[in-house]
Amino acid sequence: MIKIINTLNQNEDVQKEIDSLLNRSQLEFGEVNRLVEEIIKDIRDNKDKAVLEYTKKFDGIELKSMIVTEEEIEEAFSSCDPELIEALREARDNIWDYHSKQLNNSWIQNDKKGVMLGQIYNPVEKVGIYVPGGTAPYPSTVLMNAVPAKVAGVKEIIMVTPPSKDGKINKHILAAAKIAGVDKIFKVGGAQAIAALAFGTESIPKVYKIVGPGNIYVAIAKRIVYGYVDIDMIAGPSEILVIADETANPEYVAADMLSQAEHDTLASSILVTTCENLANKVKVELEKQTEKLSRKDIIEKSLKDFGAIIIAKDLDEAVNLSNEIAPEHLEVMVQNPFEMISQIKNAGAIFLGEYSPEPLGDYFAGPNHTLPTSSTAKFYSPLGVDDFVKKSSLIYYDRKALETNKNKIIKIAESEGLTAHANSIKVRFK
Amino acid sequence: MIKIINTLNQNEDVQKEIDSLLNRSQLEFGEVNRLVEEIIKDIRDNKDKAVLEYTKKFDGIELKSMIVTEEEIEEAFSSCDPELIEALREARDNIWDYHSKQLNNSWIQNDKKGVMLGQIYNPVEKVGIYVPGGTAPYPSTVLMNAVPAKVAGVKEIIMVTPPSKDGKINKHILAAAKIAGVDKIFKVGGAQAIAALAFGTESIPKVYKIVGPGNIYVAIAKRIVYGYVDIDMIAGPSEILVIADETANPEYVAADMLSQAEHDTLASSILVTTCENLANKVKVELEKQTEKLSRKDIIEKSLKDFGAIIIAKDLDEAVNLSNEIAPEHLEVMVQNPFEMISQIKNAGAIFLGEYSPEPLGDYFAGPNHTLPTSSTAKFYSPLGVDDFVKKSSLIYYDRKALETNKNKIIKIAESEGLTAHANSIKVRFK
Numbered sequence: 001m002i003k004i005i006n007t008l009n010q011n012e013d014v015q016k017e018i019d020s021l022l023n024r025s026q027l028e029f030g031e032v033n034r035l036v037e038e039i040i041k042d043i044r045d046n047k048d049k050a051v052l053e054y055t056k057k058f059d060g061i062e063l064k065s066m067i068v069t070e071e072e073i074e075e076a077f078s079s080c081d082p083e084l085i086e087a088l089r090e091a092r093d094n095i096w097d098y099h100s101k102q103l104n105n106s107w108i109q110n111d112k113k114g115v116m117l118g119q120i121y122n123p124v125e126k127v128g129i130y131v132p133g134g135t136a137p138y139p140s141t142v143l144m145n146a147v148p149a150k151v152a153g154v155k156e157i158i159m160v161t162p163p164s165k166d167g168k169i170n171k172h173i174l175a176a177a178k179i180a181g182v183d184k185i186f187k188v189g190g191a192q193a194i195a196a197l198a199f200g201t202e203s204i205p206k207v208y209k210i211v212g213p214g215n216i217y218v219a220i221a222k223r224i225v226y227g228y229v230d231i232d233m234i235a236g237p238s239e240i241l242v243i244a245d246e247t248a249n250p251e252y253v254a255a256d257m258l259s260q261a262e263h264d265t266l267a268s269s270i271l272v273t274t275c276e277n278l279a280n281k282v283k284v285e286l287e288k289q290t291e292k293l294s295r296k297d298i299i300e301k302s303l304k305d306f307g308a309i310i311i312a313k314d315l316d317e318a319v320n321l322s323n324e325i326a327p328e329h330l331e332v333m334v335q336n337p338f339e340m341i342s343q344i345k346n347a348g349a350i351f352l353g354e355y356s357p358e359p360l361g362d363y364f365a366g367p368n369h370t371l372p373t374s375s376t377a378k379f380y381s382p383l384g385v386d387d388f389v390k391k392s393s394l395i396y397y398d399r400k401a402l403e404t405n406k407n408k409i410i411k412i413a414e415s416e417g418l419t420a421h422a423n424s425i426k427v428r429f430k
Numbered sequence: 431m432i433k434i435i436n437t438l439n440q441n442e443d444v445q446k447e448i449d450s451l452l453n454r455s456q457l458e459f460g461e462v463n464r465l466v467e468e469i470i471k472d473i474r475d476n477k478d479k480a481v482l483e484y485t486k487k488f489d490g491i492e493l494k495s496m497i498v499t500e501e502e503i504e505e506a507f508s509s510c511d512p513e514l515i516e517a518l519r520e521a522r523d524n525i526w527d528y529h530s531k532q533l534n535n536s537w538i539q540n541d542k543k544g545v546m547l548g549q550i551y552n553p554v555e556k557v558g559i560y561v562p563g564g565t566a567p568y569p570s571t572v573l574m575n576a577v578p579a580k581v582a583g584v585k586e587i588i589m590v591t592p593p594s595k596d597g598k599i600n601k602h603i604l605a606a607a608k609i610a611g612v613d614k615i616f617k618v619g620g621a622q623a624i625a626a627l628a629f630g631t632e633s634i635p636k637v638y639k640i641v642g643p644g645n646i647y648v649a650i651a652k653r654i655v656y657g658y659v660d661i662d663m664i665a666g667p668s669e670i671l672v673i674a675d676e677t678a679n680p681e682y683v684a685a686d687m688l689s690q691a692e693h694d695t696l697a698s699s700i701l702v703t704t705c706e707n708l709a710n711k712v713k714v715e716l717e718k719q720t721e722k723l724s725r726k727d728i729i730e731k732s733l734k735d736f737g738a739i740i741i742a743k744d745l746d747e748a749v750n751l752s753n754e755i756a757p758e759h760l761e762v763m764v765q766n767p768f769e770m771i772s773q774i775k776n777a778g779a780i781f782l783g784e785y786s787p788e789p790l791g792d793y794f795a796g797p798n799h800t801l802p803t804s805s806t807a808k809f810y811s812p813l814g815v816d817d818f819v820k821k822s823s824l825i826y827y828d829r830k831a832l833e834t835n836k837n838k839i840i841k842i843a844e845s846e847g848l849t850a851h852a853n854s855i856k857v858r859f860k
Contacts (some may be wrong), residue, residue, distance in 0.1 A: 026433065084845050087838035096548055101539055109531055109796075115614040116782075116795055117528055122775050122810050136847045167664075172845055208809040223657065228662040230809040255854040262850035289857075294849045300671060307641040330822075341824070345552050349823040355832040355858065356825050359851040366539075366547055367823035379554050379638040379660040379819035391811035392760075392795035393779040394771070395786050398741040405794060408517035412793040415514050415602055418567045419724045420692035421789040424685040427719075 002307040011254040043159040043195035054192040055104040068185035076171035098366030114401035118394035123153035130196035130212035135161035139176035146180035152388035162189020194221035236374035237266035241327035248274040254285030261302040262295040268306035272318045326377040432737040461687035466650045473625035485621040498615035506604035525577040528796030544831035548824035553583035558627035560642035563592035569606035578612035582818035592619020623818040624651035666804035671757035676705040684715030691732040692725040698736035702748045756807040763838040
């Protein structure tokens, strides 16, 4: 099933193998693109009417009203397993705690006489959160998207999620929305939901930023409305990379790789190890554990297509490879995991040691599980409070300070041929 | 020329007037889109060869080599006006100073026994900067884009800018690049430059993020490569909004509005004032000062199409209007400008008092002049160090901490139907 690549073997073209592992881009879908463009145009023109038609067409339900009522939320909440509610509440608290450490203060710089500069933080006022429906509803997604927005001070959090054929929303999703403090929930999914949030309809408020994962229609719609509103990122399939030495437990390594592989046949699970013996043991464990897992078929395909065990010369080579791959999740299972932090340049989330498995981060620890995929950790960050806050610069000069510097400003303005810019300084000192 | 809108006049549809002022979106250009898609595909397939062909076609010059040599840079630098060099150096120092205050430290959270969470900052490794060429080259753009990247610790800053027909680059642009510390400069512009930076060619390195303004081809190309690489924002035409009371000097207000209006016929200059007398005086001043300015034709068209003087009931209404418009540049010329900071929610840069005209910020004070336009200050921030830094989350639990929480994690995983996630916790405590 999974392939083993040995970088010490001269005949292996390691770079080519890695390139093929990473070749899972979701950015090119011409035909879907045209379809989504049409849906968006229709929603802009016909608002609620069009939204309801698409909901009938794609979700198979004719809704009278899209808003989820207080009663529906309470009913869902009270029918959930109380232990699950408790676990979600504690996860919410951990997420709140971690994200509140990301808050920055507005600041001023007052070190020059007559000059005050600064940076003012304000929350984005209205935010939309997309939550996928379907067969596997994820309450954790609701928490991970809504809590940072709450921490940032967003005034209005609008959640959209597709209804099932009976016009209902999964109870865990509604419970998580209540726990997270979502303000309004609408029964709408797909590209029509993204368009409704971006442009507003009679019932769905226009927001300024849209976050949350979704299928290819949702991803493409987010790309199209980007610029009209802000979006979080284009999420691709999930990835894990484990760096392990001879001290790692093969059973744990395999279990963690499988926890990614079960997400999606496009998910990628990679082990980079300095120990050939571990490589072989992990391979055996992967096969053994897969047999007992409910999503066996997905796992086997994902490991075959996008899984790999890479044997590296030493830990330096291992971490270099990892920086090149820039994984969404990076587990470091080596003797001294903390010592490697300074070498890790590109990774969404870093899990240190053998008791920090990736699902701990997916659900519970506090850091966000919305992470940059497909090598985009080279330039993107985990979702966080910064995504829901924006800055304004502040500039104050008094008369003396401006006068002292006026000739330099005029000089640059004139070098750019912008005489009205120069004039705006000159009129003040005629 | 400029229209006066009085919100106290019941017959005025103020909202409609404002909507029409803001209706300058650059996001819909189907035909240009197709052309740019073709160019990008060609560059991906044929790399340098295609880049050189487009440079011949669009810039009218057959280049042998695209890289700007050390000699070219030195020659340009030494032929510049020494006073301009000095002004640019001081601007660079101010920009450096302000942006270095935006740097965040990596941090850890260690308040629970056996648990360590954190957030690690790393600079984006390679960044591309687009600098427009043409008749009005802007050295300030080079500084405002390159200096924050340097402050962030970016290792490689690649600048691209279109050559003129003689194969040269404007000397001020090259001097600014030297002053800012740009690492490599290539003679290439348009969509072909964006594609080359996004995908790499034999001579132009692939980067992870592309910043800088450009024409419609550049803007559309940035939109298309977004996701493969990160981009700064989709820059629209420039805007200024001045909030002024009866204490404001009409001559200054008019001069500052004109400094925006000269940028572009699509630029928007708006005064919101509580004083009808000031409104009338500013109107007179605008006409008087325009007569003497070199870009008179641009200014007149811009003021007519997208300029306005709005009379507001009081300062509260004025600032509410401003928050709704979310201007790129906001000047506050009232008796106590500092007192208004807490009410301002959406603005790119805020200029306080009568000696802080917008060109001070464009060139010299230190805050960035790359600012969110077209109401996007509702969700975007000025360009800054954050744009060149990315974060990784850090998660460490010891055995005891994971064991204490294992049932809650398993509970959530199983509620989502992800048994391999639950298994990854379970195998550790068999």
